[in-house]
Amino acid sequence: MASTTSPRDRLLQTATRLFYAEGVHAVGVDRIILEAGVAKATFYHHFRTKDDLVRAYLCAQSDAQRAKAAELPGSSPHEKLLAIFESVGELGRSPDYRGCPFVNAAAEFPDPRHPVRQAVADHRMWFRSLVLDLLRSAKHPDADRTVELLVALKDGLLVGADLDHGLTNAAIRDAVTTILDTATAKR
Amino acid sequence: MASTTSPRDRLLQTATRLFYAEGVHAVGVDRIILEAGVAKATFYHHFRTKDDLVRAYLCAQSDAQRAKAAELPGSSPHEKLLAIFESVGELGRSPDYRGCPFVNAAAEFPDPRHPVRQAVADHRMWFRSLVLDLLRSAKHPDADRTVELLVALKDGLLVGADLDHGLTNAAIRDAVTTILDTATAKR
Amino acid sequence: MASTTSPRDRLLQTATRLFYAEGVHAVGVDRIILEAGVAKATFYHHFRTKDDLVRAYLCAQSDAQRAKAAELPGSSPHEKLLAIFESVGELGRSPDYRGCPFVNAAAEFPDPRHPVRQAVADHRMWFRSLVLDLLRSAKHPDADRTVELLVALKDGLLVGADLDHGLTNAAIRDAVTTILDTATAKR
Amino acid sequence: MASTTSPRDRLLQTATRLFYAEGVHAVGVDRIILEAGVAKATFYHHFRTKDDLVRAYLCAQSDAQRAKAAELPGSSPHEKLLAIFESVGELGRSPDYRGCPFVNAAAEFPDPRHPVRQAVADHRMWFRSLVLDLLRSAKHPDADRTVELLVALKDGLLVGADLDHGLTNAAIRDAVTTILDTATAKR
């Protein structure tokens, strides 16, 4: 059924697909190993527990996003920020979109001290730093407050793209530029 | 264990508390009926299935929000909008805050056609209409696009208040007024 | 929903319909009282237990058959026997036919000492006596052995009409007359 | 408790014993796995559902009968037919006899399209074909009608052996020869 990749990779790929599409608690270990074509002992050889696999799934998602961010188009920080939100819009329009994997996973793991939640927190901290660095590189006058708004905007867009209809790229770009341009007037 | 209220109410109250705090799939009916002090047959007399109870839980949440919105302070539509987002901020700072019940529930029910997802959609449509009506009452020049941003802002704030630290009321008010005031320049 | 008849009759009618169509164990008391429009207390007022209702169901079936047998057409015992088997054929061709109620009930109550099995045994003894009396009235030379064959034929016809296709009236009459006419030759 | 045979075989053997002795709906999977000394997960590894096991039980019963029929004593078709009915008589006299497994199972599964009913239908079609082939081999002048009577006789004998007393081998043989010899007179 599958042979070219390593068992661990097949496990992780299958888990990624199923966890994202159907939710973590809705997918059992048996189903994952079956669809990955891997023995159960092998599973527990690579992952100490199911939660470990969930964590690995989120870390892999985060790594992918970080890799994408490293190759972000745009010469200026300002352009890079716009590119980030453009990709948010694209993501929300992909046919199998099912919301933000981190937000969804957090919804199923209420305890903030749980390792899965730590992975979520790590990812969010990375993203916040990424945006903050870009704002500072762009010499934004109020980077600390603007990053909050941009993060909130990103989360809201990802939620809305799943639960409502999603915004056009133009509308998103307008919103971002508005936020970026309006920093000085307020208290 | 419990006596003053009707079994159905106790069931719904207990379910609300547990579903919100620990997630829907993580809470079994046995636990709910045990903590509500109700027999299992009584449970299935009032709710045909567990999903039915989940639906009732979300509908009750929505009803509560609608009731609160009906008594919103503020004389002008503009003030009412600010009051809405002020309550969003308050909500996010409450000690037991665990994110938006509707977003969390949607994360556990991937199928958009599921009754639970319908309840989520209903609530979101109501909130969108509420904001849109206020924008139009305020004669906002671009209500249709602004409502999208405000809804996204609300979702993002609710997500961030759970997963990050949450914004101050002042920062929220600034963001809202910025969005409200920036409507004419764009297409 | 139903009012003209007494609660007990409605209970028995509903139970008869459901037990026969879906099997005894597959139908719960809740469903019976619901479809009969009767309170549960009323049910347990008229029938001490569910098995009691099952017994009453079979007794009513037996009574109905006895009443029909009392008005059997045919002037001679021979004709009456033919009429009995003709009605067996008719029964097997009725659209909602689902096998012999007594055989079906016995399949769900393995213990021969159970009251339900007693009701089955009573009915079968009655039918055997009926046929035996007719054979003796007809001065059949070997009534004791012939009654066994006729009872077996009846059971086999009722089983086959449910599980296979069922025989024509002509084929049934031929079989009965053959059995009736062949008594002397054998040991 | 059990070790020599494979789990699947132990499951099937235990189910066969319990289903036949007590009825399908009266025996739960918990009891089967307990008496078979098998884990529940193993059960659901071999049988997708309980109904699947019921089907397997009936298929195994059918296979056993087919194997027995393949080694039927008797040189002529006529003798083979007599041997079939002799074994029916023997079966009915065995101490744990509880009726025909197929008739009993059908009584608990009202829906003719259910897989269990299909297994019953398959078995009955096989038996009918077996008898029909023997009749034709014996150059019986009216095989098509005679097979119906023999099938009905078999069913009736099996029912009666459970619910009444059962016939002697001699009486059964007389009945069969009577049916076989009486074919020409009628239409």
Place this chain on the structure above:
DNA sequence: ACTAGCGGGACGACCCGTTTGT
């Protein structure tokens, strides 16, 4: 290192027949 299968025990949702209060 990987496979295949089995054991284990707790828990999932849901329904059972029965009794009691109101």
Place this chain on the structure above:
DNA sequence: ACAAACGGGTCGTCCCGCTAGT
């Protein structure tokens, strides 16, 4: 006549460990 309570039972799935074989 309704609603509730009760305890146990239904089938099915959960995650995890272990053994034996390759």
